[in-house]
Amino acid sequence: MSMIQVKNLKKSFGDLEVIKDISTAVEPSEVVCVIGPSGSGKSTFLRCLNRLEDISGGHVYIDGADITNPKNNINEIRQKVGMVFQHFNLFPHMTVLENLTLAPVKLGKLKPDAAEKKALGLLDKVGLGAKAKAYPGELSGGQKQRVAIARSLAMDPKVMLFDEPTSALDPEMVGDVLGVMKDLAKEGMTMIVVTHEMGFAAEVADRVLFIDGGYIVEENVPNELFGNPQHERTKAFLSKVL
Numbered sequence: 001m002s003m004i005q006v007k008n009l010k011k012s013f014g015d016l017e018v019i020k021d022i023s024t025a026v027e028p029s030e031v032v033c034v035i036g037p038s039g040s041g042k043s044t045f046l047r048c049l050n051r052l053e054d055i056s057g058g059h060v061y062i063d064g065a066d067i068t069n070p071k072n073n074i075n076e077i078r079q080k081v082g083m084v085f086q087h088f089n090l091f092p093h094m095t096v097l098e099n100l101t102l103a104p105v106k107l108g109k110l111k112p113d114a115a116e117k118k119a120l121g122l123l124d125k126v127g128l129g130a131k132a133k134a135y136p137g138e139l140s141g142g143q144k145q146r147v148a149i150a151r152s153l154a155m156d157p158k159v160m161l162f163d164e165p166t167s168a169l170d171p172e173m174v175g176d177v178l179g180v181m182k183d184l185a186k187e188g189m190t191m192i193v194v195t196h197e198m199g200f201a202a203e204v205a206d207r208v209l210f211i212d213g214g215y216i217v218e219e220n221v222p223n224e225l226f227g228n229p230q231h232e233r234t235k236a237f238l239s240k241v242l
């Protein structure tokens with residue numbers, strides 16, 4: 001069974017048809033990078049996968065559960081899907097540690113002691129064990145983003161969605177964040193990553209999707225998509241970004 005299955009997904013905002021018809025599947029431990037022009041619906045696509053957007057048509061299955069079926073508990077499904085945004089969205093009035101323990105404790109997943117232990121382990125994993133007591137305002141952008149990743153992981157998601165996680169970072173911070181994501185990929189996390197980091201996509205992705213005009217125009221293993229694109233629109237886009 002696929003970890004994520006998308007069947008004939010459609011999403012409009014009023015008259016604006018952003019996603020016209022997208023179908024794809026992501027297998028357990030697969031890393032899929034999504035590329036495409038600005039405004040092509042990459043963020044909307046990701047947001048549909050955990051129903052941050054109500055979808056206009058089609059189906060999305062996460063680990064077999066149809067998230068568009070009102071009988072399924074959306075909060076339970078969302079716990080399986082971690083999401084990391086361009087702008088970290090940490091809680092500014094809480095310490096780094098509190099940012100990580102909040103959801104697992106509040107949702108009754110872990111007792112406070114266990115949540116703290118787990119959080120400290122995750123902070124070590126992203127290289128920020130020493131920052132547990134710091135506030136987000138005391139961290140660099142790259143550190144904040146690594147905390148945001150650790151915070152998502154604190155819920156033991158089955159899938160991680162990343163929406164341009166390094167786009168807001170100073171160049172010297174990008175490598176550390178991509179490094180954490182590479183480690184996660186190596187450990188077998190199922191990931192969808194919207195990114196402009198073509199080097200990362202080439203190295204880490206099992207498959208790259210090029211989205212434009214509401215459709216997946218082309219998808220392939222990175223070597224083929226970057227080295228031998230088939231569609232004019234893919235060629236035109238890559239000629240601008242590579």
Ligand code: ADP
Pocket residue numbers: 013016018036037038039040041042043044045
């Ligand atoms: P990308 O992430 O590829 O840059 P987005 O998914 O953010 O693209 O946006 C795709 C299109 O949908 C854009 O035209 C954008 O203006 C529009 N859009 C996104 N969110 C909304 C919304 N909440 N309401 C209306 N239009 C939106």
Ligand code: MG
Pocket residue numbers: 042043044163164
């Ligand atoms: Mg976007």
